[in-house]
């Protein structure tokens with residue numbers, strides 16, 4: 001069975017051979033109006049709908065759980081067809097909503113401050129599993145104005161490259177949900193060789209989780225730095241082709257005693273030099289069993305103040321949804337942690353270290369040699 005939620009407009013048209021306009025019509029139903037079934041497609045002849053139903057479905061993940069924070073943030077857990085759980089977060093802003101979506105089940109990056117990392121990598125999400133994290137809220141809460149999408153949930157979007165790009169293409173399609181390209185942000189820990197491709201393949205906004213301005217510190221908290229040192233990452237960011245007047249969002253998670261000192265902020269400003277960037281400061285959100293602590297409020301304000309006196313716009317991200325573990329780095333789908341995520345990452349990436357970097361396909365969970373469980 002083909003899940004129509006996996007197809008972009010060209011594929012949908014191709015499905016109908018010599019009647020591509022029927023594919024266009026169905027695309028509009030599936031993505032423009034978030035139809036739940038073929039039965040809703042009233043302008044398509046019943047016979048044709050019956051034929052389509054023989055080979056296609058519209059199959060959404062099931063909602064396994066939905067929790068609301070005291071600040072209105074809503075965390076939705078979806079059960080995928082193989083029983084795996086992923087989480088999305090709906091975030092109320094002043095006059096609109098943002099949707100924080102996951103791109104993978106678990107994550108292979110092993111960032112030590114991130115709860116999702118403790119799951120290890122399980123698998124990439126299908127296109128349908130990504131877009132339905134947006135379409136489900138659109139269907140369920142028609143009264144809310146959903147405007148922004150951020151790939152800041154579970155997973156590293158650039159390691160599920162093809163599916164993420166295709167999902168962005170569908171979500172911005174004029175016949176689909178019509179999100180503005182500028183209002184979709186792909187956030188990455190910095191998969192350097194993918195950055196160049198990204199700027200060519202999409203106009204979605206880029207956010208990079210920098211989190212440290214010193215290579216040794218970054219290496220300690222973000223193991224990916226061993227593969228792509230900070231200097232390489234900064235060079236790739238400086239070379240990143242941005243549409244006019246756009247900037248790269250640099251995310252910086254402030255962790256007590258690790259990267260929150262006045263020296264750290266000076267170094268941070270120094271390495272940003274020459275970059276069209278704005279800064280998003282995120283005070284570390286603790287989670288059960290984590291080795292780090294949230295920064296002192298004074299350290300946060302001092303860090304922010306320093307940045308305000310630099311050429312870079314700074315946003316201090318307000319904690320949202322911490323009471324339901326829905327804030328940055330707190331998503332893990334209610335898994336039981338075996339504590340092996342990080343060790344597994346090291347063991348497996350060590351096994352493969354030295355393997356060729358460039359693969360023929362961009363969508364390969366094996367780029368770091370992390371295998372499915």
Ligand code: SAH
Pocket residue numbers: 113114115151152153154155156157187188189190207208209211251252253282283284285286287328329330
């Ligand atoms: N893999 C992607 C997207 C997911 S993480 C990336 O690395 O960008 C989204 C953001 O949450 C990142 O900026 C990350 O640094 C931040 N984050 C992770 N764990 C956190 C935590 N415990 N507290 C605060 N921010 C966290």
